[in-house]
Amino acid sequence: MSATQSPPQTLAQKLIAKAAGRSQVSVGEIVNCRVDLAMFHDSSGPRRLQPMLEELGAKVWDTSKVVLVMDHYVPERDEDSRRIVRIARDWAVAQKLPHVYDSIGICHVVVPQKGHLRPGMFAVGGDSHSPTGGAFGAYMFGVGATEMLGVVVTGELWVRVPETIRMRWSNRLPPGVTAKDMMLAMIGQFGMNGGAYQAMEFCGPAVQALSMQERMTMSNMSAEIGSQVGLIAPDATTRDWLAAHGAPGVEIEGWHTDEGAACTTHDYDAAALSPQVAAPHSPANTRPVGDYVDVAIQAAYIGACTGAKLEDLRAAASILKGHRVASGFSLMVAPASVQDQEQAEREGVMGVLRDAGAEVLATACGACSGYGGSIPDGANVIATTARNFKGRMGSPTAQIYLASPYTVAASALRGRVTDPREVLA
Numbered sequence: 001m002s003a004t005q006s007p008p009q010t011l012a013q014k015l016i017a018k019a020a021g022r023s024q025v026s027v028g029e030i031v032n033c034r035v036d037l038a039m040f041h042d043s044s045g046p047r048r049l050q051p052m053l054e055e056l057g058a059k060v061w062d063t064s065k066v067v068l069v070m071d072h073y074v075p076e077r078d079e080d081s082r083r084i085v086r087i088a089r090d091w092a093v094a095q096k097l098p099h100v101y102d103s104i105g106i107c108h109v110v111v112p113q114k115g116h117l118r119p120g121m122f123a124v125g126g127d128s129h130s131p132t133g134g135a136f137g138a139y140m141f142g143v144g145a146t147e148m149l150g151v152v153v154t155g156e157l158w159v160r161v162p163e164t165i166r167m168r169w170s171n172r173l174p175p176g177v178t179a180k181d182m183m184l185a186m187i188g189q190f191g192m193n194g195g196a197y198q199a200m201e202f203c204g205p206a207v208q209a210l211s212m213q214e215r216m217t218m219s220n221m222s223a224e225i226g227s228q229v230g231l232i233a234p235d236a237t238t239r240d241w242l243a244a245h246g247a248p249g250v251e252i253e254g255w256h257t258d259e260g261a262a263c264t265t266h267d268y269d270a271a272a273l274s275p276q277v278a279a280p281h282s283p284a285n286t287r288p289v290g291d292y293v294d295v296a297i298q299a300a301y302i303g304a305c306t307g308a309k310l311e312d313l314r315a316a317a318s319i320l321k322g323h324r325v326a327s328g329f330s331l332m333v334a335p336a337s338v339q340d341q342e343q344a345e346r347e348g349v350m351g352v353l354r355d356a357g358a359e360v361l362a363t364a365c366g367a368c369s370g371y372g373g374s375i376p377d378g379a380n381v382i383a384t385t386a387r388n389f390k391g392r393m394g395s396p397t398a399q400i401y402l403a404s405p406y407t408v409a410a411s412a413l414r415g416r417v418t419d420p421r422e423v424l425a
Contacts, residue, residue: 008258010164011231012199015139015255019122027262029161037065037116037123037140038151041107043072043369044126046091047084048145049152060095061155067099067116068092069107072365077372105337105363108132108220108305113339115246119234119255124151129305129386131222135215136242137234137255142223162198162228164263169206171271176420178315179214180306180384180404182206183221184276185268188286195227201257202232206270212241213309220306221386224283233257275420277382278402281390289407292417298379300325300412301393302405303334303361304368307384310340312405317349319409319423320356326415332374334361356412370394382411
């Protein structure tokens with residue numbers, strides 16, 4: 001693809017044009033796109049798709065482009081979860097699916113770790129946090145079961161070419177402040193529908209300075225700001241990370257927004273950002289951590305695709321090293337993938353967390369999707385998850401506060417919402 005096009009195109013337009021077999025597309029156009037990857041999990045996939053496919057007498061268009069991850073109902077705890085996971089496993093065998101990942105972590109982390117995502121792809125996922133793929137310069141978003149059925153049968157999906165909203169971050173984040181804080185700040189400003197189901201692109205020096213896992217957190221939580229995708233232009237960081245995860249030699253040239261392309265831009269200063277906390281029961285209830293320091297906390301959850309990747313575990317350990325959580329305080333850690341947990345074990349990170357009093361849970365979606373019953377009723381809980389809707393984490397009476405792994409770990413030490421910079425200092 002040439003680096004320049006006339007008229008100038010946004011990254012979103014370029015990605016859609018490629019999928020549509022076009023040289024360029026215009027905002028508002030409806031185009032038919034070829035799907036490079038369809039991802040679904042035990043909850044969203046076979047139990048919904050299998051009966052519809054059988055009713056149609058239809059087959060999967062290309063099993064090599066389908067990825068199935070068992071992450072929501074594992075480890076199975078009751079007959080219902082066993083039934084759901086059994087359907088998924090049996091269907092995977094019947095379809096001879098080549099890409100099945102069973103109980104090794106959360107789909108949004110496992111799929112890129114297994115080398116399935118790369119710049120220029122057009123992908124869909126049967127989960128609302130599928131925009132995580134945007135961190136790799138892929139146009140990836142979540143679809144419902146009916147749309148996924150159409151994709152699985154035809155390998156195609158129509159899309160309306162979106163407007164682009166660029167979130168441009170200058171400078172660099174200070175110590176103890178993360179991509180999670182950046183996202184919470186933007187969601188707090190614009191609300192959960194602020195993205196208007198358009199294409200959001202994160203850019204600027206502070207975004208380029210982020211590691212790949214931090215970029216994944218950012219793109220993932222574009223779902224919470226209501227955009228269709230959360231894109232980050234691929235660069236050497238993207239290429240090097242993918243090369244280390246089974247996708248060598250990816251093409252990054254040209255996958256960026258052209259100078260002069262039509263878009264709305266909002267500017268932020270990363271150096272001025274403080275740790276952020278979202279109060280119950282919405283990520284949009286976000287304010288700086290200092291506004292909540294008097295809130296007592298009884299439990300902390302370090303888990304989910306936004307808060308328990310390797311770098312998240314390292315961040316929590318940097319706070320907790322040499323300390324123990326308060327007596328009677330519940331600290332739960334559910335690593336996002338087996339790969340990340342194993343690396344954290346080798347580095348001594350998991351040992352630090354256990355020594356601090358953490359109970360280590362399974363590498364799965366767990367309490368983030370309300371499964372496993374680990375969130376205590378009636379408690380104030382601070383969590384690294386992406387959402388804090390009432391009852392989402394399993395307990396209808398728990399009050400969930402959202403924050404970064406640094407802030408969650410610092411709060412676990414003090415038994416109240418705590419600015420992690422106090423502990424780091």
